[in-house]
Amino acid sequence: MIIAGNFKSFKTREGTKEYLEKLEAEVLNSSSEVVIFPPSTALQSWKGKVSVGTQNAYPTENGAFTGEIGLEQLEEFQTKYILIGHSERREILKERDKFIAEKFDFFTENSFKVILCIGESLEIRREGEEKVLEFLNRQLEKIDLSKDFVIAYEPIWAIGTGITPTLQEIDSILEKLHKLSGKKVLYGGSVKLSNSVEILSLPNCDGVLVGGASLEPLDFAKMVSIADEVQK
Numbered sequence: 001m002i003i004a005g006n007f008k009s010f011k012t013r014e015g016t017k018e019y020l021e022k023l024e025a026e027v028l029n030s031s032s033e034v035v036i037f038p039p040s041t042a043l044q045s046w047k048g049k050v051s052v053g054t055q056n057a058y059p060t061e062n063g064a065f066t067g068e069i070g071l072e073q074l075e076e077f078q079t080k081y082i083l084i085g086h087s088e089r090r091e092i093l094k095e096r097d098k099f100i101a102e103k104f105d106f107f108t109e110n111s112f113k114v115i116l117c118i119g120e121s122l123e124i125r126r127e128g129e130e131k132v133l134e135f136l137n138r139q140l141e142k143i144d145l146s147k148d149f150v151i152a153y154e155p156i157w158a159i160g161t162g163i164t165p166t167l168q169e170i171d172s173i174l175e176k177l178h179k180l181s182g183k184k185v186l187y188g189g190s191v192k193l194s195n196s197v198e199i200l201s202l203p204n205c206d207g208v209l210v211g212g213a214s215l216e217p218l219d220f221a222k223m224v225s226i227a228d229e230v231q232k
Contacts (some may be wrong), residue, residue, distance in 0.1 A: 001200065001227040002150060002186055002207035003213025004115060005036040006055065006083065016042040020216045024048045026221035031228050032207070036214065040069055043077045044209075053081025053113075059092065059106030071110060082107050085117040085139070087156045098128050101142035104149070114149040115209065117188065122157035133176055140181065151177055151185045152209040159188030159211065165189070167198055174204035196223045200230045 011019065014040045027034050028049050035051040038044075046052045058068035084107065085100045100116075108114055118139040120132050126141065136153075153173055158164055165173075170187055177185045187199055188209030199205060214220045217225075 002033045013042045022217040108147045117152045119154040154188035171202040
């Protein structure tokens with residue numbers, strides 16, 4: 001399983017280092033793939049069980065792209081993980097499917113391990129699962145499914161709201177995304193320690209992408225332990 005933590009705009013460089021030291025000690029012998037995504041200013045080289053990825057980057061080696069980072073900066077930290085298409089970048093920063101596909105192509109071609117985020121709004125969810133699947137399929141239309149990557153299904157309406165779809169709803173979508181893409185599929189959407197056992201135990205769940213609940217290293221480590229138990 002893959003257990004990923006997205007810090008969003010939380011934690012400093014020093015705070016992330018302290019977090020990594022605590023988390024590494026707890027998950028050293030885990031059978032799961034463990035990765036965290038700190039803010040760009042907190043990126044750092046880290047060799048151990050835990051991998052460090054970037055929440056965002058521009059599809060370039062370097063160049064005149066104010067406020068962005070490219071391969072030149074990422075190579076300094078030896079990171080090879082990247083989140084692409086997160087709902088907050090789609091919704092707040094207005095990244096569109098075409099640009100997300102450009103990022104996807106660039107970073108997969110440069111041997112990055114991509115976690116591609118897709119998910120629907122509450123309005124679409126209310127129209128039923130068929131409409132949800134049509135929407136998710138459109139988000140994947142420009143993505144080359146022959147490439148090696150992981151999907152994170154994150155219903156937008158469940159992120160940061162404390163609202164979680166039913167386990168049946170989650171597993172149904174994960175199953176259909178498996179069939180559509182042939183890729184590992186993570187679930188992300190108000191994943192917490194309190195609901196992680198149920199989510200990670202779903203037949204079609206290959207792991208989780210955790211937001212705010214990943215900020216406490218010992219709680220996050222417990223989710224990793226749960227994933228290890230589920231896989232036995």
